[in-house]
Amino acid sequence: MQSLAAATPPIALGALDGRYRPVVAPLVDHLSEPALNRMRTHVEVEWLIHLTERQVVPGVRRLTDDEVTALREVVQTFGPDEIDEMAATEKVTQHDVKAVEYFLKARLRQITPAEADRGLAELIHFCCTSEDVNNLSYALMVKGAVEQVWLPRAESLLAALTTMAQDLRDVPLLAHTHGQPATPTTMGKELAVLAHRLRRQVTRVAGAEHLGKINGATGTYGAHLAAVPEADWQDISRTFVEGLGLTWNPLTTQIESHDWQAELYADVARFNRILHNLCTDVWTYISMGYFAQVRGQGTVGSSTMPHKVNPIRFENAEANLEVSNALLDVLATTLVQSRLQRDLTDSSMQRNIGTALGHSILALDNVARGLAGLDAVPEAMAADLDANWEVLGEPVQSAMRALGAQGVPGMDEPYERLKELTRGRRIGQEDLVTFVRGLGLPPEVEERIAAMTPATYVGLAPELVDHLR
Template sequence: MKQNFKKSIYMKLKNKLYAISPIDGRYSNQVNEIREIFSEYALFKYRIKVEILWLEKLSTIPEIKEIPNLNKKTKTKLYNIIKNFNIKNAKKIKKIENITNHDIKALEYFLKKEISKINELKKNIEFIHFACTSDDINNLAYALMLKKAKKNIFIPYWNKIIQKIKKLAKKYIKTALLTYTHGQVASTSTIGKEMTNFIYRMERQKYQLKNIKILGKMNGTVGNYNAHLAAYPNINWNKISKEFVNSLKITWNPYTTQIEPHDYISELLTCIIRFNIININLVSDIWRYISIKFFIQKYKKEEVGSSIMPYKINPIDFENAESNLKLSNSIMQHLSINLPISRWQRDLRDSTLLRNIGLSFAYSIIAYKKIIKGISTLKINKKYIKKKINENWQILTEAIQTTMRSYKIKKPYEKLKKITRGKKITKKQIKKIINKLSIPQKKRNKLKKITPENYIGNAINLTKNMEKYINKLKNK
């Protein structure tokens, strides 16, 4: 009975419909690229890579005569442990961990058994994990994971989103858009310029993310090389540590306690949070434009918008993206605030937190995919936007009163406020106001040529010059 119960639970766990988290259930196929980097299996693989490369580094130090110089054949055998690591190996480590109750020690025992199969090294297996504390391995494993996620996941997805918005901006560079401040109609802009606002904001975060350095350390129990120097006092361990960390294409952190303090992870996470906030702003704006019929969504005939209202085409991609971005940000904010704090030289809270980085990233990736998909479904309702713009001639009072100021007419704002505030002003009334102005006829004629639709200021040129200003970000 007990065995059947366990089997039943196992079968349920294999079925995605029984997953507690939608990351491992409903959305599991959307986050495979995150799973390849941040699953426990992937963490094992990165840890093994660090352990083996550290052993290789030790073999190059002349003062450590106990380890033989590794020839090409021996190195290949070592690298094959990394290359051939599979789920069966990961299960072996988990089985050892059930006994040791310590994940890194379990990994060390697994590696010792594997390396003992290499004749040239079987007498030197005690140099596996030599002078290392757990975080010497963990911090570098996570650094490698974050480096890969930054380069292979975040930058590419951010570029895809930015390119999608750029396409909209360029396609609708001259398409006028009625704007709203405080939810009330304001001056006219263009769709191109309003999209460019988001593009520039996102590009800034992208270049900041690129410039965040991934840090790492390899310096022992409290960061002082105590054990290293006890065993080999004549070695410049500071130099060895820097060389090793840099060999992983990670920036060396010379000052740590037992753990790398995670300040750079906090910097990285808060940068992603800012990018996500910008996208929350974007999708909520698009949602509103859809709700007032400025934007229309393409749809598939087979899809359903509502279980009861047949006519509905809901902006679900943008709603889904907003919720997933907020979930992601909530987790990342907690991580960014708490990861840099450790009691005295070490406590274990960061271990639990670090294991949830992948979860926070998964929610972001789901959102990014929804944003890309959602933008692809958008069409611009040009005729309707034009109609709404031309129903709001009162927006030209801004141009009129500002021109009056340039001619030193007293209280221009107050005069126009008296006759227009809270009222629906027509084209005829605007012409009448202009005709009464004590300004040169030439200027009156110019004002008369302004319409709500062409009152877009420098919007077109600002959109055209977008790349010039983005390129300046690269050089900062």
């Protein structure tokens, strides 16, 4: 059999870079290997600018405005040629961060060609361990990916779900607890519950801290003090990290501890799990006929059964949420562990962040498309309500309890009397009304309860939807 490994262009091994590439492509600008090298270049450039602006090293001049602009342009124009150049350098260095350093030193010599400025290149990666650059790069990459890609997708889905809940605010629905008919609600309220749960997690994700450090090989500023003992290195570190838009971590080993990442991934995973719950609930409502799927032009539900429109968007989302959560969970578990002052488990682990978020984004896309293809079927919901008058046993016995507590005679053992009427059998409106009228209720209570139907017994469900506003 012919090998596909040498095909041109190369064939993607993973689904995200193959079948699903168009949906997750925006993450490439944030969490790919070239994006990591571009961000490393950004951090190195800003560190050089920071050191020279503050004149940390005595006798080293400030960079001119033109030189600063030219250095930042190296980052802005970072593209395929730079990716190839850096990859070639890394083949020689066998060290990714060192390749970035050499790449930038070469650019700096082009920007400041004067012989007197040759020493400026030595301030690139000055007193830095690789993790000083990497932790800041990953923090900026994750921050950008979440804020610019994941959160907008999540917010868009939430907006659609909220609108759907509001539109179905008053549509009565037979609830099911433990799979059995239960106190009616409205479809809008049930969707609102899910929207409210998702909103809380989105708020947590949006408010996440992204920590960073730049303090040397074991977090002691040892090299910094040896080189320039009179400098206030903690202040230099703090202002640099905060200037990047991150939160400064003052206490670390060689690595930034990654606790913030574990916290963030736990929140995203929790969002995913709630979204998974939405998928299974909506899938079930579709199977019960409460939602009809709008058949897209030219789509095929089943390869053999022409009548079918399968809920594939929700099933696809479930699978991708499970993959995403498996990765997010292992990221959160592994990244907070490091042997003594440093090991490299985090280095390989963090290269999976894009995949973890990619599967979540793919799920968001599928759920959004799935919800957009649904039409509520109130008639189906009404039919189930009308077939389950026994659910009104609850309000009848509750009214009797209230009256009994007030001393009204004949209201004893209400639960037991309704249990005898309703458990294990179906009753209709006539059965229930006859029973109610024989209880000896006060006239106004009797009329109110006798007029009740499963479709009107929804409590405050419609008003509860308004909490989403």
